[in-house]
Amino acid sequence: MALTLEDINKIAHLARLGLSDDEKNRYNDSLNNILGLIDELQAVNTAGIEPLAHSLDVTQPLRPDVVSEKNQREAYQHIAPATQDGLYLVPKVIE
């Protein structure tokens, strides 16, 4: 099933990727090639097979609900593009 430019626009928006028209055309082609490769998967009969998300038969380890980390806001925010009063600054979200 070939992707159209409209599909590319939708996917790029979902992924929050700003692409030029030239990039969109190139991705349209290469994505269709890759879809050709992965379409082989459709032909395989996987009835009754459980998906394998993790190769090991383990469960999420738990620990006591007790604070174990120290506050390092200063160190972590030191490298941010823009901060104020311990908050990260971004362009206005709500009109």
Place this chain on the structure above:
Amino acid sequence: MLHTYTLAALRDGLARGDFSSRELTQHFLNRINQYDGQLNSFITICDQQALQQADAADAARAKGTAHALAGIPLAQKDIFCTKGVKTTCASKMLDNFISPYNATVISNSEAAGLVMLGKTNMDEFAMGSSNETSFYGGVKNPWDLSKVPGGSSGGSAAAVAARLAPAATGTDTGGSIRQPAALCNLTGLKPTYGRVSRWGMIAFASSLDQAGPMTQTAEDAALLMNVMAGHDDKDSTSINTAAPDYTANLNNSLQGLRIGIPKQYFGEGLDADVEQVVRDALKELEKQGAILVDIDLPNTGLSVPAYYVIAPAEASSNLSRFDGVRYGYRCENPVDLTDLYKRSRGEGFGSEVKRRIMIGTYALSAGYYDAYYLQAQKIRRLIQQDFANAFAQCDVIAGPTSPTVAFGFGEKNANPIAMYLSDIYTIATNLAGLPAMSIPAGFSQNLPVGLQLIGNYWQEAQLLNVAHRYQQATLWHQELPELFK
């Protein structure tokens, strides 16, 4: 010469006082200065910090408190967060990122007194098989500067192959330790998923990524595994069992070892000369008492398409954290939040990364999740089952690491699929989570050929044993590229 010494020899030399860590570190820093212009294997060189670490190691050794490997220089792939040191993942997105903390692999290295020479070049966000996608430019193969070193751990591979570092760390999601090791004449090990902590290792595909050693020998890989492996509370996917001493069984006899030879790894697409080198290597193992057993891995052909759904899907999720808000690249004068996200990401990521994010986003999107992602995860179980069936008949599985020797720059860029297919022998082991390594097995057209060994879960020590016994009987791993002797 110091740069031809293995980690084992350096350890012994330091213990005897033949040289100091400072001399050793300076020697490698000089070599990097002299030769790396030709290779581009390093993104950041940590001269001052390295010499400080070397001096600290020398002081500890004088007091008698040094770890056995203290003072030995090591190169770290630029995918591991290093406190106070630029950590870029070879991307414009992180060109300005000074990590505020150390990855567990890094803190383990520091605790062992290893000296960090610098951060090595790689494919951007670990996506690639040729080290051509780096924001900092491609890396050259020391065996032939017109050829790629492989990827994504191409910088680590080139640095060790040229002996600008005696060893390095790499990461492997679809073959990114093993394939560059094969193309550059190194020993590279991808441990069982969960064996080495991923905390602080910038995530590409969380269910596939593993860090591992890239060294001159299997013994050196075992020494480095003793430093890298182990449980980490901070990585909930790290296995909560103690790692063994990987050097303990290196010399075990191979008598009676059953080596499975999958017919799917010796079929179409494999270069005839590469096949011959690999078959000769297998004969060498037979001489030591190993028995070759034909096995079948019927779903091998599905591993590349399954991987190219699963890995990009996981990557699209992992890379969503790069949004220009808390760290990394931010576009200029964003007009609103959407613009901030789209232009920071559009400008910060390279084209292969964007391509994979797009594929992953599509495969996970409403209406396609079942057909692509879920289907790929079911096929992943079939692939895991193939290996389980095979290991009922053999102890280790062997074959070529790469279908060809190192290829030329640009050769596989016309169609991304050509590049993706070069991972055909390595990818299934990541999907199944099994340990695997590549070792030097000979040459074709004057370029290195790697033999891949795949083990059952947690059997790294057995793989290292087979590799070590092979290296005691052969000299391929001691060959050096002419330009860097």
